[in-house]
Amino acid sequence: MNIDLTPDQIERYRRDGFVVLERVLDEAELELWRAQVGEAVDERVTHQNGLNNRFDGADPFYAKVFTQALRLADTHAGVRDLVVDERLGALAGELVGADAMRMWHDQALVKEPYANQTAWHRDTPYWSFHSPDAINFWVALDDATLANGCLWYLPGTHRMGDYRLVKIGSNMGDMFAEYPEMAAIEAVPAPCPAGSIVVHNAMVVHGAGPNMTPRRRRAMTTAYFPDGCTYNGRPDTLPLAYSRTLREGDPLDDDRFLPLVWSRDGRRGVDAMRPVAARVGEGEATLTLPALEALLRSRPAPARALRLDFGEAGAITWGPEGTAPAATLTTDLLTLERVRDGALDPRVAYMAGRLKVEGDEEAVRELRAVYA
Ligand SMILES: O=C(O)CCC(=O)C(=O)O
Numbered sequence: 001m002n003i004d005l006t007p008d009q010i011e012r013y014r015r016d017g018f019v020v021l022e023r024v025l026d027e028a029e030l031e032l033w034r035a036q037v038g039e040a041v042d043e044r045v046t047h048q049n050g051l052n053n054r055f056d057g058a059d060p061f062y063a064k065v066f067t068q069a070l071r072l073a074d075t076h077a078g079v080r081d082l083v084v085d086e087r088l089g090a091l092a093g094e095l096v097g098a099d100a101m102r103m104w105h106d107q108a109l110v111k112e113p114y115a116n117q118t119a120w121h122r123d124t125p126y127w128s129f130h131s132p133d134a135i136n137f138w139v140a141l142d143d144a145t146l147a148n149g150c151l152w153y154l155p156g157t158h159r160m161g162d163y164r165l166v167k168i169g170s171n172m173g174d175m176f177a178e179y180p181e182m183a184a185i186e187a188v189p190a191p192c193p194a195g196s197i198v199v200h201n202a203m204v205v206h207g208a209g210p211n212m213t214p215r216r217r218r219a220m221t222t223a224y225f226p227d228g229c230t231y232n233g234r235p236d237t238l239p240l241a242y243s244r245t246l247r248e249g250d251p252l253d254d255d256r257f258l259p260l261v262w263s264r265d266g267r268r269g270v271d272a273m274r275p276v277a278a279r280v281g282e283g284e285a286t287l288t289l290p291a292l293e294a295l296l297r298s299r300p301a302p303a304r305a306l307r308l309d310f311g312e313a314g315a316i317t318w319g320p321e322g323t324a325p326a327a328t329l330t331t332d333l334l335t336l337e338r339v340r341d342g343a344l345d346p347r348v349a350y351m352a353g354r355l356k357v358e359g360d361e362e363a364v365r366e367l368r369a370v371y372a
Pocket of ligand 1: 066221
């Protein structure tokens, strides 16, 4: 990994709000990133689970902006190891000028052939904290070109405006309705070869062109934020197991969900984030609740809400999108008997007497029909 920053790169990042770091990954590293991310995306997009946009029937335009697969590190150990790499955390800290950086989340963004453009937006307003120093790493897994939808920036806009959310909609110019003063800024493209990292301040206004080629444009992104930020009341993509426990103003410092990736004094918190190992076969498995939640979400959800109760270990609610949480979790750690085909098999847990299912009769019957 070639990540020696020059003073000029740091200065451009701070002035423009973005910088392109070319060919950070060598050929072998690039192949590893492609393989791990590819596998994790395939696992994530099989069902509606709230962590991908393949089933967003209500917003057909957004579904064609890119294939979006979120929080891969929660459930894929290979991806977790890549995105919590201390060297990336140190790079983020150096650019931002912070003493410690946590990971916010990761997401793969694949512009499929002839995908729509990504409209102007900024990232931080979507997220669960306010900070002028959150940073996003966009790792190009393919060459990103003007033709296939490389990133574009409005330089300097990270220092303008506030945390009002302008969503990625179908109109490129929605941002200018909110911020007319940005409309005269000349946009700058950021094409780069595969293996490069385009780094941006998560407040800078950015977008991407459509993919005007019959090939995919794959990117893997990870966002980091300075340690010390507090919850702003917006759950966004935080696992329910965590967001449910938070009140506005609480510190966002739980390593199980937002691992400390780098600190100047050598502290790290990445071991607390323990994704389920993919393809472990039969045997013992220890799962964190977010990993369990993601696994359950990746299975067809029952039509009605069920509460899965693991006794002292805690409980989660599983059901259709928007299901209201039924309980507060008491702990994050579960030890379950078996993992089958790389995924938790709730039937095994049920038979082992560890899983108590609560719901109305019809909902319980439905669960049994799926898993008994
Ligand atoms: O890849 C894209 O099309 C957009 C990426 C983006 O907006 C981001 O990484 O913040």
